[in-house]
Amino acid sequence: MTEPTTRAKGPASYFPSIEKKYGHPVTHWLDLIRASPLTRHSELVAWLKTEHGLGHGHANALVVHCARQG
Template sequence: MDQEQKMIQNLKEKYSKSLSEWIEIVKAENLEKHGQIVKYLKSEHGFTHGFANLVAHKTLKSDAGSSDATDLISQQYKGKEHFKPLYESLKSEIGKFGSDIEFLPKKAYTSVKRKKQFAMLIPATKTRFDVGINLKGVEPQGILEADTKSSGMVSHRVVINHEEQYSRELIDWLKKAYEAAG
């Protein structure tokens, strides 16, 4: 049983209702954005971030399990097709770190996990590709900046505006995050 299935199973035990019941509750509130749903579940029902995030993704059908991964990737890169080769290159390099890596496309980004998420691949705008990296306790340095945009889902990010910014340094930071997620 994977982590998501365990969470779905534990949801009823921890919060007294099944996933389908929580989805109906959220739909009754007419919340349309992921962040709104997470905030509502945390503030009104005492959810932890992980469970709130799960229910939000399932409600909006914005996770890899609710949609076809290929469709999610196509949506992410619509109008940003020039970043797709960068995504493929990053995916290939990250895949070399180990056989325990999962690439989980969401609506706006791809989560990269080992036992826990260690990176996010985000075609942010037509001119900017962000690589979120989870390296808690590491001071920003070089191309690594503190992340202030992803609601704590990663601790750092690297911004890529043009191909020359894709570097060995980025891959080295991703490898450190992978190792820390083991």
């Protein structure tokens, strides 16, 4: 019998679809967020949506994950 696969939880659960849809690894997006002069969650989400074309859920997941990493 095969073992069940471990699924990512929380924001990381979005990462495979983010990479597939936008053609960049998650590290690309996290690096952009870290390099941005913006600091507020809502500003970063809006910036990813308007400047980089990400959907709200994907942008939010990346910003939350980045914030958790410190």
